[in-house]
Amino acid sequence: MEKEQDYSKDIAEIRSMMERSSKFLSLSGWAGIMAGMYALAGAGIAYTVFNFNPDAIDYSAIDPGSATSALPKVMLTGLLVLILALVTAIVLSRKKAEQWGENIWNATSRRLLASMAVPLAAGGLFILIIISKGLLGLIAPLTLLFYGLALYNASKFTIDEVKFLGMVQIGLGLAATWFIEYGLLLWAIGFGVVHIVYGMYMYFRYER
């Protein structure tokens, strides 16, 4: 007769397989902390060095000079922040996956990325279009909003906390639309402070 222990082991194995095959759990807390730092640095540079802090939605009509001239540099800074954050996340998550004896590139991570890619690509294109129309004040709110939607959508393929993270970013995005003049500040809070807090939470909850 099979022993009780074996049944419990069966159950444990079933649960582990269900979780591993449906949720990507190798996201590193440190990746969140680092992403937040890059974002804070980026927002700081945009504000102090390039003097970029749009306080109105539409810049095509009023004063096309000040904010628009800094725009290419600000966009380049944003792109750099994004690339740095992505590379850090990939490197650190790979390290974490290796510790668990898993491959970072599997069916679950592919689905996680695909579920993020659609809202992010739609948002990215949308933002490029409104930039071309001169609506610079909406860049910060919309990046927050679409990023939040992407996180919310992807949360079903990773830990539940990502859903909450997504809702926070959506809320900040909406707040930044209402208070356009605080757009850059709210962007720094969303991509900077919130990422750091989230990363620290992840680190202390799951990795220590």
Place this chain on the structure above:
Amino acid sequence: MKVSIDDLHKAFGSRVRLGIMSALAVNDKLDFTSLKEYLDVTDGNLASHIKALEKEAFIGVEKSFVDRKPNTKYFMTKVGKKAFDDHLNALEILIKSNR
């Protein structure tokens, strides 16, 4: 409800088969490579277990082509879902009654 060892379906006797069913229980469809990654087994080993589950009609196969390469996806049938659920219930009751 009386449960005995007979209620544990023989098809789930192997850990690999149990693993395949667990993965398919939470995923609509999975291809061969993904299953192999999750279970960490050889091609031949996985193929033979898949065949056994297919024979019981617990899992179904969907063949298609991606970039002209054959792509086989597996999914859990209704029969398989029922058998898997029954198996889980039986395990649960056995653990409780042995306590």
